[in-house]
Amino acid sequence: xxxxxxxxxxxxxxxxxxxxxxxxxxxxxxxxxxxxxxxxxxxxxxxxxxxxxxxxxxxxxxxxxxxxxxxxxxxxxxxxxxxxxxxxxxxxxxxxxxxxxxxxxxxxxxx
Amino acid sequence: xxxxxxxxxxxxxxxxxxxxxxxxxxxxxxxxxxxxxxxxxxxxxxxxxxxxxxxxxxxxxxxxxxxxxxxxxxxxxxxxxxxxxxxxxxxxxxxxxxxxxxxxxxxxxxx
Numbered sequence: 751x752x753x754x755x756x757x758x759x760x761x762x763x764x765x766x767x768x769x770x771x772x773x774x775x776x777x778x779x780x781x782x783x784x785x786x787x788x789x790x791x792x793x794x795x796x797x798x799x800x801x802x803x804x805x806x807x808x809x810x811x812x813x814x815x816x817x818x819x820x821x822x823x824x825x826x827x828x829x830x831x832x833x834x835x836x837x838x839x840x841x842x843x844x845x846x847x848x849x850x851x852x853x854x855x856x857x858x859x860x861x
Numbered sequence: 862x863x864x865x866x867x868x869x870x871x872x873x874x875x876x877x878x879x880x881x882x883x884x885x886x887x888x889x890x891x892x893x894x895x896x897x898x899x900x901x902x903x904x905x906x907x908x909x910x911x912x913x914x915x916x917x918x919x920x921x922x923x924x925x926x927x928x929x930x931x932x933x934x935x936x937x938x939x940x941x942x943x944x945x946x947x948x949x950x951x952x953x954x955x956x957x958x959x960x961x962x963x964x965x966x967x968x969x970x971x972x
Contacts, residue, residue, distance in 0.1 A: 783960060792865075792951055792963035793904075838903065844958055847892050847911050848919070853903035 755852050756839060762858040769826040771855040773839030774819075780844035782815055782822050787836045787854070796824075796837075826857075834859045864888055865964040867952050873970045880939040882967050884952030886932075890962070892955040893935040895919075895927060897948040898966075904951070910935055942971045 757772045773782070781800045785793040799806045799815045799822065806813045812825040826833055836856045840849040864887035874880050884893065895907040896919075906919030908927040916927050924946060926938045939946055952964040 780958065790966075792965050793953075793961075795960035795962070798960060840961075842958060846917075847909060847955070848894075848906060849961060851904040853901065 756837070756855040758855060759853070760856045760858070762860060763829060765829055765831055765859050765861050767829055769829050769833070769857055769859075771824045771837055771857070773822045773824070773852055775822075775839075775841045775850070775852075776820065777841075777843055779817075779841045781842045782813075783840045783842065783849065784811075784813060784822075784824050785838045785840065787838065789835070793838065829857075829859045831859050831861055833857060865952060865954055865962055867950075867964040867967050869967060870965065871968045873972065874942050875972050876943055877941050880942050880969065880971075882937040882939075882950055882952075882969070884935045884937070884964055886935075886954045888954060888956070888962070889932060890954035890956045891932075893929065894953040894955070894961065895925075895935065895937045896951045896953065897921065897946075898951060899948050907937065907950075939969075942969075944971050947971045 755774050763769055781798050783798045784796045786796055787793045797808045797813050799813050810827045815822045836854045838854045839852045842849055866885045868883045894909045896904045898904050905921045907925050910916045910929045928936045947970050950967045953961040955961045
């Protein structure tokens, strides 16, 4: 069963705007990860945030984690057409060797 | 990028025939995973391996079997393909409790 749920399911914004996606999960985690998937391709890892971290940055990406609310957000600043993709969160509970995946947010950047 | 290849990349087969998909990695990662991805479901884990000859079931394992006789290869077999197994199949690897690395995917159509 999927632990992570992304919100919104789809997001369409103008190039240059910021995009925010949210992920909620159900159980305690060791870390939470965000991935990007371009159409027809495999997923690519973007960023990992551990349960003892609250915020992490990587280039134009900013991830926050609120373990009390069991939620995370991914912010992409100054969006570009190349950011058009689906974005997935995945949680690692470290109770087994699996990641638990959400259904993804489809992001469209309009030129 | 981790060296992960999948073969075949595309396959069309008929209901009732056995099908084997291959995942090959050159990174010596311990953990390997098979997922299927269908619209509206995100990624669903079929089977995973935590070492040579060590495998376990995921959430959608019915109708699938796997084998891992050496570190670099993880095979997924559909014992008797059905139309409900039409999907895109992704292999992933993982070194430790961090990110997963994905192959390019196999698009399987069962007629």
